[in-house]
Amino acid sequence: MICSLEDLRAKEVIDVKTGERLGYIDDVRMNIDNSEIVSLLIYGGYRFFGLFGRESDTEIPCKAIEVVGSDVILVSSASSTKIKREFSKSLFERTR
Secondary structure: OOOOHHHHHOOEEEEOOOOOEEEEOOEEEEEOOOOEEEEEEEOOOEOHHHOOOEOOEEEEEHHHEEEEOOOEEEEOHHHOEEEOOOOOOHHHHHHO
16 A cells, blocks of 8 residues: 555544554654655644643654554554654744
């Protein structure tokens, strides 16, 4: 089965063990040297309308994918990691 990124973004990601809805795919990490997708990224949601920043992003390695169905992607989140997004402060320094 061949899927485009657009097709993947329309599928909801669910943890097989807990049944928790992790969200929808927002991005992928790719190894450019061998043209291989390494992991799927789900961006964290906004906290209190974005005033308190965002929750951590979730990175799911491709080896954690159990099944890709027509509507959902089932993963074992034991190997998924939460990553904190780093923002550049140079944008704020330029405005001062």
